[in-house]
Amino acid sequence: MTEVPHRVYRMSVASVHVHYVAKAERKGRSREEVDQIITWLTGYTQVQLDTHLADKTDFETFFAQAPRLNPARTTITGLICGVRVETIEDPLMREIRYLDKMIDELAKGRSMQKILRE
Incomplete structure (x- = not known):
């Protein structure tokens, strides 16, 4: 029996x-910071990111086509939705949760320097 992919992969x-932007803005952060996190994580340029957003690319395709997943992303640890990010076995779900974790850090007021693991 084949495993049914997570619904989020097709979103x-x-x-x-x-x-993500609404959450950031409620906490006094900006869309630019959200996009900076996404481009840092995936290697997309802002223009490429904007194209994927306009084309409504799904998460599976978005991460599969990412130019260069940032090697420092593996230093992202902690809980997201009650699960430790670093223990998620499914590679695509782990990438999505890395992004979720970074957006949470942004909303909690962490500096971009810390969020981007600099």
């Missing part, structure tokens, strides 16, 4: 991006 990045 468009754009449909979640609006929620």
